[in-house]
Amino acid sequence: MRWISILLGLSGTGAVGFFAVREIIMYPMYFFELVLGGLTRGSIYALIALGYTMVYGIIQLINFAHGEIYMIGAMTALIVATVLGMWGWNTAVIVILAFVFAIVYSCAYGFTVEKIAYKPLRNAPRLSALISAIGMSLFLQNYVMLAQTPDYLPFESLIPDFQFWEPFAHIITSVEITIIITTVIVMILLGLLIKFTRIGKAMRATAQDKVMAALLGINVNNVISATFVVGSATAAIGGVLIACHVGQINFYIGFLAGLKAFIAAVLGGIGSIPGAVLGSLVLGISESFFTGYFWSEYEDVFAFAILVLILIFRPSGILGRHDTQKV
Amino acid sequence: MEPILNVKNLTMKFGGLKALDDVSIAIEKGQIAALIGPNGAGKTTFFNCITGIYDPSMGDVQITPPGKSTQSLRGLKPNYVTERGVARTFQNIRLFHGMTVLENVMIGRHCRLSSGIIKAMLRPPSQREEEKKAVYDSYEILEKIGLDKYVNEMAVNLSYGAQRRLEIARAMATEPFLLLLDEPAAGMNPKETKELDDLILWLRDNENLTILLIEHDMKLVMSLSDRIHVVDYGKKIAEGNPQEIKANPEVIKAYLGEESDDA
Amino acid sequence: MPIKQQLKQSLIIAFWFMILTFPIMVIKVNTIQNIIVFRWFNLLWVGILTFFASLVWNYFLRRTEAGKKKDFEDDTPLIHRLLQNDRFRRPFLGLVAAFFIAYPFIFPMYHTSIMISALVYVMLGLGLNIVVGLAGLLDLGYVAFYAVGAYAYALLNLHFGLSFWVVLPLSALLGTLFGVLLGYPVLRLRGDYLAIVTLGFGEIIRIVLENWDEFSNGPRGIADIPAPTFFGHQFNQDNTMIYIYFIVIALVLMTIFFVHRLENSKIGRAWIALRDDEIACQAMGIDKFKTKLTAFALGATWAAMGGVIFAAKTSYINPMSFTIWESITILCVVVIGGMGSAIGVIAGALVLILLPEYLRAVAEYRMLVFGALQVIVMVFKPDGLIKSVRKVYTFKTSQEPQQEKIAHGTHT
């Protein structure tokens, strides 16, 4: 098994490397565009994947409803921006308020979802919590669909085309560069939060050993809630950014984005925050190459193929630790 | 004669922690041996390494089943270890809570039954016969262990002591020659402990079992054991009969150290 | 908690939900026509509903918590007690049989058609019940095997002219084969990854069917799939429906029969043990991987047969019939009916599929309700509507001493 994986890895890298070198020499601009496209994609995945990985790190649950939190963030931003736009408010104010509302509401939904669907099941078998998560995801999707509309809603980009960016706009648009920069900033802030704040330290302690953390006087319930809130906030930012990028949203966008982000989290090593970021970028860029050079209609198949391969050959992901389950 | 269980230089690392460090233990046929040591000494880890639940970092585990040749258990999956005749119980009781007492024991019979899926669906006479026998054999084991009055109860509804006995019954159903008991008396009252004492002796004498048990109840250990092995911080520190162990200064130090921690 | 405090808490919760749902429930935007509608009444409804819902929720939550500590009483579901009682069993089963036999002759064809769909779900539910309910493997790509069956019939018939009765057993084999092929790499994974990977597999099959035009005719699907024949005889449309109805009934009976036998056999016990505790299960000498694989492959077998029936009944299939929603619906049938409980799954399928068909007004809310029910069932009643009961064994040889002991036990 080990030799197979090493061999596969080597030959894969070799083939990709050969191909990449040829392409870079022949069409450098196209290659560059694909890299940037992949980075943008990967940034969005990273913003969502953080929520998966943090929640998994703390309560070992795949939060299936996380994609829906992201969708609700985008939806809230759309609603707020449209209403305020019609009332004729200043654009800058609208942008800020749309982001603020999206984040606040996503956090509130994330918090509520945990209290309803996961907290009562904390000591139940894993399967029960997982099914509850799927139910929650189904519920939220249909809730938004019924209360709003099943159709796609055009989303006017909140991010303008910056004047100063004009010379570079043919390579990477203002929206894309905003996405990448915002993601970097969010990652840095999150890193600081986890590393230095009280709640961040409590999160790390709880992730390592819940029982021990509780004995040390950490309120585990609060820490879990905080984890959902932080994860929801970054997902909301991702939701609004992707809506600006794509230009339309509906109730269903959270499903696929959530899955991809989860794949990215597993790729990087679930439970690890740097892993989630790395996995997202790797997935984003390789997807971009795959669709750019091969078949775009099999984009999603490619992502799942990656998931299966990584789970078979390296289930702990790129940065994950290998643990023996305690008996 | 070859020892029935021969563990050589067993080492188990978890990251930086050496839960077992070069432990060698040999157990003779028909012995009741005990493995003792303070909390976190690595006793359960030792069982997990023998039964294939953990893959040890170094060392070898060899068994010599009665009438068979010596073989290594290293790298075998837990179910194959059980098939070869080494059964165990768990410190934190792990019964199947969705099943009745009888069915729990019947799960133990699993690896001694041969009917597959097709037979299960078509139920030819051979399968019916085997199934009937499995039910009866399981019931017989429950009778021996003294749990027959609970056959159709759900396993979770039993008292703590009865659940520990059911774990033993379930292990017995796999037809082992070597039985590993992880703290069988934990949580039992003195009366139940006495009954357990009798049961273990009875198992050795009437079922031809060799028994290795982990136990914190020193009275039980001293009265039962032919031989005692002591581990502390993953290292083996002593071996001998109860008198020798009681008098061993290293053992006293290990346990006194622990007691002063508790105080 | 005193009642006043409970009311206060529920008021706060209702208020929280009113704020929480405000943008999505109250404001409705249409960015195409630039219209905004404020639906203030919704706010009121949310407030009232969540107020009462939170009262009920908390009441049941406390009851469940108390129930855990309480000692066990006899909570065998009514239907099982009826079935165990010899006096009731025969008349009850007779009535059920009479109803199902008379059904297609009493009701118009439309109803027969709906009943066929429901019965196909019974089959699928019983199949998935092996995987999820008995073996505890969360399979979110079950529909993939359903698609394998449906396309197997459509394509084998189209290209080779194979008939329904040839394809039905073939598809069962094909389903098993696919189950083994997919299960082999993924069943070694930890349980929760399995859910995602199977979900991915389900989507992959659908995407491939949509894009591989030469093979599957793409999104246009395959039409004119023939209905089953009766020893070469082709019925007219109405009678075909009745014929298919009885084929499904027969298959459902066969499923119940086999699944029941499996459940009470060596392999079925191993599945349940595996669901309860993988480590202990292995320590009892059970091959974890092989046991999972058999459950997975057997589940796939029934899904594929269900697919053949589906294709024969609708005479037209396309990839849209095999979306993730189909998998989720089947999962709901199993979870809400009662994981591991055949009777629960049958009841679940009939209720969950028939009710939305007849209550057209609420059909829209079907998935919303399914989602909510999944959460509610998991939180309050993880065994589902009708929980499974284990077989009771009696021992004739030692009956007397045994009864003595029990009597003795109750006296002391």
Ligand SMILES: Nc1ncnc2c1ncn2[C@@H]1O[C@H](COP(=O)(O)OP(=O)(O)OP(=O)(O)O)[C@@H](O)[C@H]1O
């Ligand atoms: N899977 C694992 N991963 C990491 N550490 C482990 C694992 N299993 C055991 N350990 C560690 O190994 C050490 C020995 O544990 P073990 O359970 O074997 O102790 P023990 O002697 O059985 O103690 P006790 O008497 O409390 O049961 C402990 O420090 C424990 O935390």
Ligand SMILES: [Mg+2]
């Ligand atoms: Mg131990």
